[in-house]
Amino acid sequence: MAVRALTRGFRYSRAATVASPCGGHHYVTAPSVKPPQPQADDVTEKILNQPLEKPDFFRVAELFSLKDLFDARVHLGHKKGCRHRLMEPYLYGCRLDHDIIDLDQTMEHLQLALNFTAHIAYRGGIILFVSRRRQFGHLVETTAKDCGEYAHTRYWQGGLLTNANIQYGPGVRLPDLIIFLSTLNNVFQQHVGIRDAAKMNIPTVGVVDSNCNPSLVTYPVPGNDDTPAAVELYCRLFKMTINRAKDRRKQMELLHGLSAPTSQTSRYALK
Amino acid sequence: MAASCVRTVGSFLGKCTKCSSSINTVATQVLLSRQVCVSSALCRKNLAAAGPEKFTLEYIQKQVEEYEIGKRHLANMMGEDSENFTQEDIDKSIAYLFPSSLFEKRARPLMKHPDEIFPKQRAVQWGADGRPFHFLFYTGKQSYYSLMHDLYGKILKIEKHQDRLRAKGLFSQDAQLISLGPSRWLTKEELELLLVETISTHDYDRFIKLMERMLAMPYSSTEEEFVQRYRRQLEAQSMKQMMPPLEKDENGVAFSTAEGRRKTSDSSVILRDCGSGHITINGQDYLQYFPVLQDREQLMFPLQFMGVLGRFNLECTVSGGGRSSQAGALRLAISRALLSFLSEGDGEAMRQAGLLTPDPRVRERKKPGQEGARRKFTWKKR
DSSP, rough: HHHHHHHHHHTTTTTTTOBBBBTOOBBBOOOOOOSHHHHHHHHHHHHGGGTSTTTTTTOOOOOOOOHHHTTTTTEEEGGGGOOOGGGGEEEEEETEEEEEEEEHHHHHHHHHHHHHHHHHHTOOEEEEEEEEGGGGHHHHHHHHHHHOOOOEOOOOTHHHTTHHHHHOOOOOOSSSEEEEESSBBBBBBOOOOOOOOOOHOOOOEEEEOOHHHHHSEEEEEOSSSSSHHHHHHHHHHHHHHHHHHHHHHHHHHHHHHSOOOOGGGGGOOOO | OOOEEEEEEEHHHHHHHTTOTTOHHHHHHHHHEEEEEEEEHHHHOOTTTOSOOOOHHHHHHHHHHHHHHHHHHHHHHOOOSSTTOOOHHHHHHHHSSSOOOOGGGGGOOOOOOHHSSOOOOOEEEEEEEEOOOSSTTSOOOOHHHHHHHHHHHHHHHHHHHHHHHHHHHHHOTTSOOOOSSSSEEOOHHHHHHHHSSSHHHHHOOOOOOOHHHHHTTTTGGHHHHHHTTEEOOOSSSOOOOOOOOOOOOTTTTTTEEEEEEEEEEEEEEEEOOOEEEEOEEETTHHHHHSSSSHHHHHHHHHHHHTTTTTOOOOEEESSOOHHHHHHHHHHHHHHHHHHTSSSSHHHHHHHHHHHSOOOOOOOOOOOTSSSSSBBBOOOOOO
């Protein structure tokens, strides 16, 4: 995202001077500075556009199968009484009062979500893992640390996203994607982060169980969020996609000669 | 009194002309003369909302450079070697060049390294591309939560270790309990200083509880080094008694000297192990110097408490104060001198009895608007 903005800036600097009055002060950009490396501009464009040509450029569909989901008990929902009205399209059925989530739909949604995550990671976006379940807090934080991304499994302070400039300091960069391993907080209400991300135009990926509201989540993944096996599976999948996407990015940059080739090329073979 | 700042429309428009060049120049010249009043409420900044003053890295670096240059100038001024000019030398030079008789030491002129003056602040938390450095940055309290994360990780590691030992059959309940010695947990303020961020009481309690939980596990001695980082050693509860040394004079008689103070009296006592029980104060006999029984009782109490009444000879000098305070000063001096003749247990018994504690009570000053230290003037209804 930042690279995109940088390339746009390069283009528009050749235009006429733009003055922006803010609070009575004047800021005027310098007239037509030629960018030092016009090749870098094109190469970056190529690197960014190439993954968009194929539907599953990062081959995330290979990472999991329906059997893996079934073995990890992803299809087990809550009891009929806890069912959310908006989750009914995602349910396969109800057996002895227990809701069963349709794993075919889960497969599609999970593939879309992983693909989107991979693209965000490829472009160097900030990914934030959120979960308010105490059981899995440590696991989620470790996953985020291993990917090189960020996690938030603690009490969500009100203005974290909406009041970021005052909470963190001016010029902070907000996450480009938020992944919810569980969309509910400890009192079984929808996590505040979903609504805040929607307010700040941040896309979300969320594992929605049969008692959750999937409406505000950009890429809902209907599935179980209570079983340790299921959550470990999700963490493993997200970690693998993000690492894969980042390695792919490094490979592309080396391939197009953007950064100096080092002896580590062999290490970045696809895992 | 409401001070309203008057801005002319001209100044507003002058700034806007460049951005929108479509404004008719004729119209602007007509409008330039009208005055627009803007109240100062719009201009006033909310000073409280900005928080404590933040210093940029460049500013602090500039201060450090100025400090180094100033140190060299000061050394040249005092005629000292500018290479080996220590902080103590700086303090002495400043005290010499700027003598101040202010009571508050912190209000006196000061020249210290900027790191000690400016409070520690957090550097910018993210890199050039905007990505934060710490993986828990978006929680708001990254140091505290990362500490909790590490602590929980250590608990899990210990549990795994225990499981492995149990599988091998080598697990024993009473093995290697962690030994911390006389130490206490870090206080909330000290933890805040360590983490360079504010934490609430609730957070601090949770941290201590989690630490205690880890210490309660059998094999926690592996993490001792980590735990010791968050504990402070307690100072020794009872200071070693300062015993006056036991000397021998030319006749081979053991004696010891001690001093004592009470209110404004100072006393000095030489205790000789003669066996006669003779007491001299300022050259006079004690019966003559202290006609009152109460004062003589004060003198005898340490010897009577230890049961050595007839054993020692006392040669005392005392000055200042009144009758009772002189007696108290002498009593303290005798008790101190007695320490060198007695065992540790007896010395502890004396300390418990309060014989070795100097009495801190002094005369309270009279305050203005009152008759005395506490007594107020008579209250008259009308």
